[in-house]
Amino acid sequence: xxxxxxxxxxxxxxxxxxxxxxxxxxxxxxxxxxxxxxxxxxxxxxxxxxxxxxxxxxxxxxxxxxxxxxxxxxxxxxxxxxxxxxxxxxxxxxxxxxxxxxxxxxxxxxxxxxxxxxxxxxxxxxxxxxxxxxxxxxxxxxxxxxxxxxxxxxxxxxxxxxxxxxxxxxxxx
Amino acid sequence: xxxxxxxxxxxxxxxxxxxxxxxxxxxxxxxxxxxxxxxxxxxxxxxxxxxxxxxxxxxxxxxxxxxxxxxxxxxxxxxxxxxxxxxxxxxxxxxxxxxxxxxxxxxxxxxxxxxxxxxxxxxxxxxxxxxxxxxxxxxxxxxxxxxxxxxxxxxxxxxxxxxxxxxxxxxxxxxxxxxxxxxxxxxxxxxxxxxxxxxxxxxxxxxxxxxxxxxxxxxxxxxxxxxxxxxxxxxxxxxxxxxxxxxxxxxxxxxxxxxxxxxxxxx
Numbered sequence: 001x002x003x004x005x006x007x008x009x010x011x012x013x014x015x016x017x018x019x020x021x022x023x024x025x026x027x028x029x030x031x032x033x034x035x036x037x038x039x040x041x042x043x044x045x046x047x048x049x050x051x052x053x054x055x056x057x058x059x060x061x062x063x064x065x066x067x068x069x070x071x072x073x074x075x076x077x078x079x080x081x082x083x084x085x086x087x088x089x090x091x092x093x094x095x096x097x098x099x100x101x102x103x104x105x106x107x108x109x110x111x112x113x114x115x116x117x118x119x120x121x122x123x124x125x126x127x128x129x130x131x132x133x134x135x136x137x138x139x140x141x142x143x144x145x146x147x148x149x150x151x152x153x154x155x156x157x158x159x160x161x162x163x164x165x166x167x168x169x170x171x172x173x
Numbered sequence: 174x175x176x177x178x179x180x181x182x183x184x185x186x187x188x189x190x191x192x193x194x195x196x197x198x199x200x201x202x203x204x205x206x207x208x209x210x211x212x213x214x215x216x217x218x219x220x221x222x223x224x225x226x227x228x229x230x231x232x233x234x235x236x237x238x239x240x241x242x243x244x245x246x247x248x249x250x251x252x253x254x255x256x257x258x259x260x261x262x263x264x265x266x267x268x269x270x271x272x273x274x275x276x277x278x279x280x281x282x283x284x285x286x287x288x289x290x291x292x293x294x295x296x297x298x299x300x301x302x303x304x305x306x307x308x309x310x311x312x313x314x315x316x317x318x319x320x321x322x323x324x325x326x327x328x329x330x331x332x333x334x335x336x337x338x339x340x341x342x343x344x345x346x347x348x349x350x351x352x353x354x355x356x357x358x359x360x361x362x363x364x365x366x367x368x369x370x371x372x373x374x375x376x377x378x379x380x381x382x383x384x385x386x387x388x389x390x391x392x393x394x395x396x397x398x399x400x401x402x403x404x405x406x407x408x409x410x411x412x413x414x415x416x417x418x419x420x421x422x423x424x425x426x427x428x429x430x431x432x433x434x435x436x437x438x439x440x
Contacts, residue, residue: 007248009241016237022225024236029227038236045240046247053407054380060214067221075189113226116219131190132223138190153185160184164219 001062005052012045019063022109023070029133030074040077044070063109075135116166124159131156174198179209187216201412201428204379327429331359331414334423338366339397341425343414345376353408355385359416359425362397369418374401378411385414 003011023044027037047069048055055065117125130136130144138156142149179202185191186199203210331341341359357374372388386401393399412429 004244007245009245012241012244013237016240020232020237020240021229022227024232025227025230026224028230034233037230038232038239041232041236042240042243046243049244049247051409054409060218061221063225064218064221067224068217071189071220071224109222109225110229113222113224116222117226128188128223131185131188132220133227135189137192138185139192141190153181156188156190157181157184160187160216160219163222164215167219167222 001052001055004049007049015048016045019066022063023066026067026070027074030071030078030135036077040070040074043073047073071132078135112167116163119162119166120159124155124162127152127155128159128163174202176202176206176209179203179206180212183209183213183216186213187220189220200379204410204412205377210379327412329412329414329427329429331357331416331425331427333425337363338424339363341414341416341427343427343429345408345411345429347408353405354402355383355405355408355411356400356402357385357414357416358398358400359388359393360396360398362393362399362424364397366418366424367393367397369420369422369424371419372424373417375415375417376408376411377413377415378408380410383408383411 001011004015020041024037024041027040027044028034031037031040044066048066051069055062117128120128127141130141131138136144138152139149142152145152179199182191182195182199186196191199199213203213327345327347329343331343333339339359339362341357343355343357345353345355347353355376359372359374370388370390370392374385374388376383376385383405385403388399388401413426414429415426416424418424
């Protein structure tokens, strides 16, 4: 992170080599176009540079920090551009993999993610997908699906507890 | 919002599914509550896991080069800004105080004049006399001098713990490129409360607590008003102001809820 803070080329490229593709993929998934995904990826690295001094590895993993920045920026953008270029909802396990793209570290992360998703019921996965990958609030989901807001909140909480549980032990990897 | 309310919302918060206002409220709570922050961290880690579930996509060639160039350009802009000299930063502080008072409608002219009368600070007096503080501050914020387009100004109102216990205002300037600053003004502190001076003024945020300053005995004028200000390397995330008396009891407090760039304040 010191290298990123100083704008060191090698440090930026090393960070990009590991996280550039997952960030870009998340951006593409949420924003729906390659151009938007590339802009998002660049914004994430600029934000990470600005906030690098605040990153504390004792309080969380670098991947969590970067992907949270990426998701927040993408959701902000998605909400600003409601209805424009919003991608069609496709549940993640229905999206075929593009083989040969991942490095080992990312594959481990992806395995953990798919394992976490597989622990959810169909209804929970649908809700999580709408919240996380479409930037919808619980109220928006409730109105769209015609189910009580309290039910949406309860299911989201239940789902995230399952994801957290499935995520336990990943820190050891 | 208390811990129960926050924990009910942490899953949605981690998923980015909270409306902005509720998310900001949760963030403020997480700034000082370590227990909720721990749970939030775990849920955020779980949420970030989901990001890796998306189908991998290959970005176009040259994105890494463009990112390296963008970061280097940002580093260059930062490194080539004029240094913030003591005099300049003092001017920023003075201008910021005036701007805060003007924005909050506190009667800035009279208040600042009384400050100047007690002060030997020629810079302060000069700025106040010219009544150009607001314009200076706006220019700074808008990047004409050594501001940054990403500078953020946060304003807050301090409310007393007990009715009739006075009040106050606070301003923080958070900048990615120049030094940050906090200014807290208390006023209308009643006589009985003044018996418990000195007051400590602190900022609380997600990274801990920072001392802005102390209001010593004799540090309040006849109307029970006083000001503390201080510069900091980084104030991002510090969004709660707490004023305690000499016994450690909270006198007044408030949240920096209003984010604003002071575009065209009217004195």
